[in-house]
Amino acid sequence: MESDSHLGFDSIATKRVEVKGPVNSVSLPIYTSSTFFVDSAKHGATLCQQEKTEKGTSPWLYTRWANPTNDAVERLITKLEVGKANLPGAATFVTSSGMSAISSSLLALLKSGDHAVFTTNIYGGTHEFATDILPKLGIQVTMVSPLDIANYEAAILPNTKLLYGETPANPTMLLTDLSALGALGRRHNITTVVDATFGSVYNTRPLEHQIDIVVHSATKYYGGHSDLIAGCITVANEQLHHQIGHYIRLLGCLASPHNAFLLQRGIKTLHLRMQRHNDNALKIAQFLENHPKVERVFYPGLESHPQHELAKRQMQPGYSGMIAFEVKGGAEAGRKVIESVELITLAVSLGGVESLIEQASTMTHTMVDKEIREKSGITDGLLRFSVGCEDPQDLINDLTQALKKV
Template sequence: MKFNTKTVHGGQHNVDPAYGSVMPPIYQTSTYSQTTPGKHNGFAYSRTANPTRTALENALASIENGNYGLAFGSGLAAIDAVIKLLKTGDEVVSTNDLYGGSYRLFKKVFEKFGIKFHFVGMQDASQIENYINENTRLLWVETPTNPMMKIIDIKACSEIAKKHNILLAVDNTFATAYLQLPLELGADIVMHSATKYLGGHSDVVMGSLVVKDKQLAEQLYFIQNASGGICGPQDCFLVLRGIKTLHLRMQRHCENGNAVAEFLASHPKVEKVYWPGLPSHPNHEIAKAQMKDFGGMISFTTKGNVMADAIKVVENLKIFTLAESLGGVESLAGHPASMTHASIPKEEREKTGVVDSLIRLSVGIEDQDDLIADLKQALG
């Protein structure tokens, strides 16, 4: 079954066995009847499992070419479950260009429990081994990264992880399974903020994990149930519905992203554009090798690196909405230094390129001419 078909049918029963509904119903229930203690129809309590959530988890596994899917109440809840695989004294090597929420979870929550995190540049994967020691248990990778759109070689990271017998987890939120398949490139865990492209309509908050290995899946299912960071059936229904149009939306996000990136690259008030589809982008060749296309996420800086100038641009936008998040059908703009990455100290942000003039765009599925006109008037 090819990807476009998997988004619609992957991991799903053709019809619901109860009444023949084409879409999986929303099982808005917390508990299920049992004929005798421990004997039921596969579901006992909805923290452990719910039929709507199971349908979504099957779909998640299908599109990522995995065997096991897990859905959580948010992307951070999914990441939280992965870090709970570790123990005091373990170490994690992560990219230094990291979503601010992930950085906050690592530094402000888990570091207190004796887990050590190293934030390093991963564009040259060979440098990662300099930070691996006998306590390293996990490589945490984003690619493309948020917000600098850096590309990390997943296959090279997998070779390093296997050499040292450590886990490789890839945050695939920006690319989605439409653009790249980390498990096929050797990753052990794929994570999504399903709030973004998987849901696709800015109306739900959710996270997900997908794995191939049964033993790893069992550990994560235990943590999911024991910690309780699950999502409700209504949210599962919305993301399952979103996945069914993922391939159509991503195609338009990529087309519009290309047009917007080329426009920005030629604008006199723009200093630099970060989009992996540009030939000038570092690791463009790796992006070509591991991605089907280059996505709708773009960052750029205004000339002079003045925060007030960047803020004026995002305030002047009319079609792009100034808002947190990304991946919806509508175009969004953000100022990472004061919004998504404000929790990272300024000196740490700027080392990775998150300067005061950086603007991040989530290019939606509107007409690209309207989007370019909006950017043109906002830039002045």
């Protein structure tokens, strides 16, 4: 062991600890280091110019740029998102939240004078970013219904640079036809971005349908345990990786290595959790559809869903754990249900192993104007139910007793 006896206490306490040789760790190590030492001035200069490292040298410089723990998760997510597509240049950024994944991508892709087409059926935060922040930067935004891709096409202007979709949409569970949107983008040479949080990568992989960029709130199904905030962006090619990476680094969007670790731990059981979410939600959607106190149920796995055929084509092997439904009696009746559940928890967010329920108009989508809310199907009474991995009969029993109280 090297001797530090010539150093004072303070120097020994703060000196870099050397870890030599490989550590045969089965679990992903958390590299908490904000910075990484370089082998030489030349090595440092090369890394600062963001060029590829020479053979045998470390590629790490500073964690706001890249970190070995995050890198491992990013490579893993890329593999999952690419699926059957042939995209050798695909890559992922794991970010500090779903909103940072969305906002940094939009800021990287759009500039003053550009125009972007969004769907009316999107997460409230994305809606607010598109209708409040983008116009302040001189970016023109048009909102269209996702029900027909012709609506996107009709909105395209000579300066349109981005087509944005979310499928299934939060909270209405409307779908966007990914192949049609991807083809439209390719035809007009416009970048397409899709938020696939609600379906999860297990059920929906937009990159397989010629979509250029997929974003997720990894806080949800990717993490799966309601114990982290994170996001991810997977891009289809190197040019987009370079373009978005520039903004990620300068806006400081990278996830902390601790959260990247938790994310990878969650991903280890993603397939198991999603099978259960898919199975439970289908059973519960069928139960709700047949309940006399329920007005309507929105779940892509039900034959009554207006886009069930599309769902069968682009959601495989299942339809996720997200359900929206309306109780007869509107907002007041809905409120009674969410306040009466016992096993299910009244809370925002979704995608965790525990079931969560909320009222979209007064909680997650309260910042969206009532007129736009109603246009996009978010009635005052609409409840959003994130079906967890509990015993489905227990969930049905809980809903039965809550609905009795209406």
